[in-house]
Amino acid sequence: MATSRPDLPPGTSGNYAVSIAQPLNVVEGPLNSLALLLLTVTGVGVLGAATAGVAIARSGLRPVEQLTGTAEHIARTEDLAVRIPVDGKDEIARLSQSFNSMTEALATSRDRQQQLIADAGHELRTPLTSLRTNIELLVRSEKSGRKLPEGVRSDLLTSITAQIGELASLIGDLQELSRSDARSSSSSFQAVAFHQVTERALSRAKLRGANLHFSIDLQEWYVWAEPVALERAIVNLLDNAIKFSPNDATVTVRLDKGQLSIRDEGPGIGSTELPHVFDRFWRSPSARSLPGSGLGLAIVAKTVKQSGGTVSLQSREESGTEALMCMPGSPKPPPGGTNDG
Numbered sequence: 001m002a003t004s005r006p007d008l009p010p011g012t013s014g015n016y017a018v019s020i021a022q023p024l025n026v027v028e029g030p031l032n033s034l035a036l037l038l039l040t041v042t043g044v045g046v047l048g049a050a051t052a053g054v055a056i057a058r059s060g061l062r063p064v065e066q067l068t069g070t071a072e073h074i075a076r077t078e079d080l081a082v083r084i085p086v087d088g089k090d091e092i093a094r095l096s097q098s099f100n101s102m103t104e105a106l107a108t109s110r111d112r113q114q115q116l117i118a119d120a121g122h123e124l125r126t127p128l129t130s131l132r133t134n135i136e137l138l139v140r141s142e143k144s145g146r147k148l149p150e151g152v153r154s155d156l157l158t159s160i161t162a163q164i165g166e167l168a169s170l171i172g173d174l175q176e177l178s179r180s181d182a183r184s185s186s187s188s189f190q191a192v193a194f195h196q197v198t199e200r201a202l203s204r205a206k207l208r209g210a211n212l213h214f215s216i217d218l219q220e221w222y223v224w225a226e227p228v229a230l231e232r233a234i235v236n237l238l239d240n241a242i243k244f245s246p247n248d249a250t251v252t253v254r255l256d257k258g259q260l261s262i263r264d265e266g267p268g269i270g271s272t273e274l275p276h277v278f279d280r281f282w283r284s285p286s287a288r289s290l291p292g293s294g295l296g297l298a299i300v301a302k303t304v305k306q307s308g309g310t311v312s313l314q315s316r317e318e319s320g321t322e323a324l325m326c327m328p329g330s331p332k333p334p335p336g337g338t339n340d341g
Contacts, residue, residue, distance in 0.1 A: 221257070
């Protein structure tokens with residue numbers, strides 16, 4: 001601070017300065033304390049954030065760890081019965097639910113495959129045993145030099161031929177059922193004239209039912225299906241009707257607005273048996289003495305389901321059985337026509 005003094009001589013300056021000094025500790029002390037405080041707060045904040053992040057990450061990834069552990073367990077033990085607990089509705093919960101659905105589908109598929117193998121082995125055992133017995137009788141007769149009576153030998157050869165045909169049919173049915181139950185490749189599906197496929201199936205089925213009459217009324221209908229598989233399914237339904245129809249009976253075949261009806265005049269099926277007619281290898285007690293593998297209607301159900309349709313049997317004892325196959329489609333041909341010839 002500068003000022004002037006009136007008592008000084010003229011020409012002498014009256015300005016002066018006052019300097020005040022203080023130790024730097026007065027300033028550095030608070031600054032250092034503040035820096036230490038900020039460093040402590042920052043360290044605590046970083047440590048707290050890291051701890052919280054780890055906790056949140058572990059909590060969020062716990063379902064993923066469960067999913068990983070379950071997948072490793074299934075790969076190691078092939079135990080498809082294991083399920084992951086699903087909690088919440090987030091993406092992880094959806095992933096867990098999808099994984100559970102996948103393992104459930106795989107378990108069902110494996111069970112059905114094992115059941116198919118077991119049933120196939122059971123069904124193959126009977127014709128193979130009979131075939132082996134008949135062939136051994138023929139071989140023993142040739143080796144011993146004691147020829148069988150001509151009638152017996154002829155019956156054996158006829159039985160062997162029938163058994164070989166039964167085995168071939170059973171193997172063909174098994175090959176059809178061994179294909180994936182999922183929808184077939186889109187390249188094998190095409191626009192099909194349902195009425196024309198039914199006509200071809202009828203021409204094949206009539207050869208087996210020469211002693212029957214057929215009442216036929218087919219309206220035009222076009223569907224999206226596998227032509228060969230669809231024709232085989234219709235043949236199976238017709239064969240079923242022919243098999244159980246008495247001589248000179250009438251098999252009625254109607255196709256109207258996508259619903260194919262095949263009705264016979266046979267003994268019918270009991271109400272307790274109807275729920276099982278589409279099961280693999282199931283055969284009615286009254287039909288076990290007749291030719292067949294018990295796979296025909298199972299193939300029908302699979303083919304119709306793949307094409308988006310439905311099939312059912314309606315029956316009353318002593319008044320025949322009616323098979324109803326309903327296929328989605330149109331009464332008019334598609335713009336590009338059909339290619340099912």
